[in-house]
Amino acid sequence: MENVDVLLGLQWGDEGKGKVVDVLTPQYDIIARFQGGPNAGHTLEFEGEKYVVRSVPSGIFQGNKTNLIGNGVVLDPVLFRKEVEDLKKSGHNPRERLRISRKAHLILPTLRMLDAANENRRGDRKIGTTGRGIGPTYTEKVARQGIRVGDIESPSFKDQYNKVRENHLQRLKDLGYEVKNLEANEAEFFEAIEYLKGFTLVDSEYVVNDALRSDRKVLAEGAQGSLLDIDFGSYPFVTSSNTIAAGASIGLGVAPRHIGKVYGIFKAYCTRVGEGPFPTELTDKTGKLLAERGHEFGAVTGRPRRCGWLDLVALRYSIMLNGVTDLIITKSDVLDTLAEIKVCRAYKVNGEETDQVPYSMEEKIEPIYDTLTGWKTDLTAIKSEEEFPEAFRLYIDYLEKALQTPITVVSVGPDRSQTIFRG
Numbered sequence: 526m527e528n529v530d531v532l533l534g535l536q537w538g539d540e541g542k543g544k545v546v547d548v549l550t551p552q553y554d555i556i557a558r559f560q561g562g563p564n565a566g567h568t569l570e571f572e573g574e575k576y577v578v579r580s581v582p583s584g585i586f587q588g589n590k591t592n593l594i595g596n597g598v599v600l601d602p603v604l605f606r607k608e609v610e611d612l613k614k615s616g617h618n619p620r621e622r623l624r625i626s627r628k629a630h631l632i633l634p635t636l637r638m639l640d641a642a643n644e645n646r647r648g649d650r651k652i653g654t655t656g657r658g659i660g661p662t663y664t665e666k667v668a669r670q671g672i673r674v675g676d677i678e679s680p681s682f683k684d685q686y687n688k689v690r691e692n693h694l695q696r697l698k699d700l701g702y703e704v705k706n707l708e709a710n711e712a713e714f715f716e717a718i719e720y721l722k723g724f725t726l727v728d729s730e731y732v733v734n735d736a737l738r739s740d741r742k743v744l745a746e747g748a749q750g751s752l753l754d755i756d757f758g759s760y761p762f763v764t765s766s767n768t769i770a771a772g773a774s775i776g777l778g779v780a781p782r783h784i785g786k787v788y789g790i791f792k793a794y795c796t797r798v799g800e801g802p803f804p805t806e807l808t809d810k811t812g813k814l815l816a817e818r819g820h821e822f823g824a825v826t827g828r829p830r831r832c833g834w835l836d837l838v839a840l841r842y843s844i845m846l847n848g849v850t851d852l853i854i855t856k857s858d859v860l861d862t863l864a865e866i867k868v869c870r871a872y873k874v875n876g877e878e879t880d881q882v883p884y885s886m887e888e889k890i891e892p893i894y895d896t897l898t899g900w901k902t903d904l905t906a907i908k909s910e911e912e913f914p915e916a917f918r919l920y921i922d923y924l925e926k927a928l929q930t931p932i933t934v935v936s937v938g939p940d941r942s943q944t945i946f947r948g
C-alpha cells in the first residue's frame with residue numbers, strides 16, 4: 526500500500542504551491558485538493574504561458590494524471606465553470622481527468638453574500654476575506670445544513686436549495702444586508718449546476734484508498750497556508766478550514782498512518798493578504814522592494830500583499846504542526862539585490878524572549894533578527910546547486926540548521942524549469 530504525500534504552504538499562503546505541484550506531478554498518479562475553495566489562486570508558468578487555477582488541482586497541466594477535488598473542498602459551481610472554460614480556451618481540457626467528490630460542499634450565491642455581510646458587520650475587525658463565501662459555506666457544513674455536490678443528483682435538490690435559501694435570506698436581512706441581483710445570481714447558479722453534472726462525481730474516499738492499495742501515488746495539494754489554519758493560525762484572522770497536513774486526512778478520507786512525505790513550502794520572505802497580525806511586516810522601502818520584485822499582488826482579488834522578513838518562529842511552528850519531511854524554498858531570487866537579509870529567529874513578547882508563537886498573535890510581538898549577507902547575484906538562471914553563490918549556500922545552510930529540516934527543493938523563478946532539486 527502506498528501513502529499520500531502532502532504538499533502545503535507554511536506561511537500565509539502564496540508560497541508558490543501551484544508551481545511546485547506542477548513540477549512534482551510527473552511523480553504521481555493522482556493530484557488531489559483537500560480543503561479550501563476558490564479563495565485559492567495557484568499560479569503556474571511554463572512555455573511562456575501563465576495560468577491561475579482556483580478549484581482545479583495544479584496537476585492538470587502534465588501527463589494525463591487524475592485530478593481530484595476532495596470532500597474537504599468547498600466548490601462554487603459558477604466559478605468552477607468559468608475556470609474550466611478558461612482552461613479550455615488555453616488548450617487544456619480538464620474534464621476527462623477531473624473527479625469531484627460528492628461530499629464536497631457547494632458555495633451558494635446567498636453564502637457569498639453572507640461573506641460580505643459578515644465582513645461589513647465586523648467593521649474595523651474585518652478579516653479581509655476573499656469574499657468567495659468560504660467561511661459561510663464551512664459554517665453551514667458544521668451546522669449540518671450544507672448542500673453537497675452529491676445532492677445535485679437528487680430530484681429534491683431544488684427543494685433543498687429553497688429551504689436553505691430562505692434561512693440565508695433571513696440572516697442577510699438580520700445583518701442589514703441589501704440583497705441585489707439574487708435572481709440573476711440564482712439563474713447563473715442553476716446553469717452552472719447543470720454544467721457540473723457533466724463531470725465525473727465520485728465517492729472520493731474510495732478513489733483515493735483504492736489507488737493507494739494498487740500502489741498508485743497520490744499527492745495532496747494544500748491551499749492557503751498553515752498560519753491561516755482555522756485551529757492554529759492567527760485566529761480569528763484565518764480561513765475556515767484546516768490547512769495543515771492533518772487536513773489532508775480529513776479532506777480526502779485517508780487514515781493518518783497513510784500520510785507519507787510532507788512537503789512544506791515557504792517563501793524566502795513573508796507575505797500576507799487581508800487583515801491580521803504579521804510580526805515581521807515591513808512598511809518601509811524594503812517592504813516595497815519585496816512587493817515589487819516579488820510581484821506580490823493577490824492572484825484572486827488583485828489586492829496588494831503585505832510583505833516582511835522571513836519568520837523562523839512561525840516557520841518552526843508550521844513545521845511542527847505538519848510534520849514536514851522536506852522543505853521547499855521559493856522566491857529567494859526576489860532577495861537578489863539586497864546587501865543584507867534579515868531573518869527573525871525569536872520573538873520578544875512582554876519583554877521576554879521566546880521561540881514560541883504566543884496564544885494571540887495580536888500581542889505586541891517584537892521580532893529579534895539575525896542579519897545575513899546577501900548574495901547580490903541573479904539566481905534566476907542557476908541550474909544546479911553547484912552554481913549557488915557562496916553567500917546563498919551559507920543562507921541555505923543557516924536555514925536548514927535553524928529549522929532542523931532539509932531543504933530539498935529550491936525554486937528560483939516562476940517557470941517550471943527554474944527548479945533545483947538538491948542532494
Ligand code: IMP
Binds near residue numbers: 538659765800
Ligand atoms: P477566506 O478564506 O476568503 O475566508 O479569507 C480568510 C483569510 O485568508 C483572508 O485574510 C484572506 O486574504 C486569506 N486567504 C484566503 N485564501 C488565500 C489564499 O489562497 N492565499 C492567501 N491568502 C488567502
Ligand code: MG
Binds near residue numbers: 538539565566568
Ligand atoms: Mg495564491
